[in-house]
Amino acid sequence: MRKKLSAISVILFFTFLSTNIVGFSTQTFAAETANLSEYIQYEMPIVAINTDSDTKIDSDEVYTDAKISVINDDGKYEMSDIASSVKLRGNSSMYSEKKSYKIKFGEKQNLLNIGDGKGKTWCLISNCYDGSLLRNLTVYHFAELLDGISYSPNCRSIELYVNHEYQGVYLLCEDVNINKNRIAISEEPNEVENNGYLVEMSRYAKDNKFDIDTATYEVKNDLSQTQSIKNQQINYISKYIEKAYSALKSGNEKELRKYIDLDSLVDIYIGNEIVKNVDAGWDSFYMYKNAGGKLCFGPMWDFDLAMGNANCVKGFESWKGFNPYNILNVNANSNPWFCHALSKSWFRDLVKKRWNKLQGKINGLPKTVIKEAQTNYKSYCRNFERWDVLGKQVYIEPAEISALTTFRKHYNYLGSWLNNRIKWLTQYINSKDFKNGVFVNYNGKQLTSNSNLLEISPILALLNTSDVDLTYKMLPNIGLTLSIKNGGVESWNTQVDASGFMIEQGAEYVLSFDYSCSETRQLPLCIQQNYAPWAPYYSGELKATKEPQHYETVIKAPASDSNCALIFSLGGNTFNGTDVTINNMSLVKKSK
Known part of the structure; x- marks a missing residue:
């Protein structure tokens, strides 16, 4: 939604390196119909994409020519077979079976009249890792209330068909770009200071x-x-x-x-x-x-x-x-x-x-979740007939969420989480601690620059090739345990990764962790760049046995780097048929 834009001042994802942590079900779902006029509609509008010659949309770089039709809430066509082009979009979601898409029209459109005006590019967001399907929609609607931000993407949930096959519930959303109806700033490609x-x-x-x-x-x-x-x-x-x-x-x-x-x-x-x-x-x-x-x-x-x-x-x-x-x-x-x-x-x-x-607007946020879910309940539920993901580990959601077996449980969980979050923040923001700059984490411990860097780093099991077969479980003391059936061909095919921490040249860091393996194996580890060419800063190899052992060493950083990773390489056939545990992980900068 476009909001106030003053005359003088007109106008984060990380994602994960895994290519196949836990995939979606690939079960087939018969299309409700093979004819546009016969779609079965519940509460939501329907968007239908039909590519030329039924070409598969399989690139996030090259657009595929298509025709798009849109049926509104009343079951009437707002557009029928309008020429467009479509490609895949996303980062981590690219590895899900339920893909997200970006649509580009030759002429500007205002799909379902949800925008403040027309635009050429639109997004269809799959929300494939969100069992409630409501997180993005909730934030974008809340952002409309934050009038300090001039623009929030207009959106609404729809049901999508691609080449006559039902794809589930998607978030139809304006793309983030410069447009008088979106981010309304000047765009003069050959100007420097007189450009937006x-x-x-x-x-x-x-x-x-x-x-x-x-x-x-x-x-x-x-x-x-x-x-x-x-x-x-x-x-x-x-x-x-x-x-x-x-x-x-x-x-x-x-x-x-x-x-x-x-x-x-x-x-x-x-x-x-x-x-x-x-x-x-x-x-x-x-x-x-x-x-x-x-x-x-x-x-x-x-x-x-x-x-x-x-x-x-x-x-x-x-x-x-x-x-x-x-x-x-x-x-x-x-x-x-x-x-x-x-x-x-x-x-x-x-x-x-x-x-x-x-405060009043913030307090109403959980109610917007429940209202949206209940208003469009049948459509949301039909999504999970297409995608059998409820009650399962889909990506990196916590056990409390992956255990939720119905859509109703998911939206109630989200509403409850937001309600508790708002109450906690309201109390703390009005406290003396907040006034004095004291911030605490989830268990009430003060956040300081001397914190364990691995405690605030994403820790993942990386399955970097499709042939890897393993299960893993996050542990409460900063770690995880893996049961590896097939680690792939190369050592890097399967990895434990604690990523994103920063190091400063010349500073000393204490690295420590506990480790074990159900069979005696050599366990390689490395602190390296978290980006190509993945250059190492420290490496070692430990002998892991079924008896838990503790490792501790002091590392002097050879360079400053704002994006590093601690990697344990478990690929190849070395660890096939074994269980590996790495726990109590810690990397703390030594005080001078």
């Missing part, structure tokens, strides 16, 4: 990217085709953001207001903290600057792993405690804007005032 810029802070940045401190950014709008002008454009916006970031770090509110729309920073922090977004600093953190305007934050984007739906980082499933990635700038998943802002008493005061002003 849409920027994403992302660890996946590829093109038109730049680094500031520990974060990587990518310009998302079209830039000049002339390389020299493009270089000037990237240099201009990167220098502006760097000045804004430096002003934030210095703590001078008056100076900061010269560069940043503080209302947007306050609101986007509140939006991310309520839902305890695990991707806060990894990916999908957007900001924009209009020609002659200040840096603004938004829109909010990508929350399927939020609201308790991730067990890869200790405590993230809990509605208690602050998101450590908003407090501690010690991790590649950390959001440095939030970390530095929250260290300032004046910013915390702004958050408290804003929270209390929004």
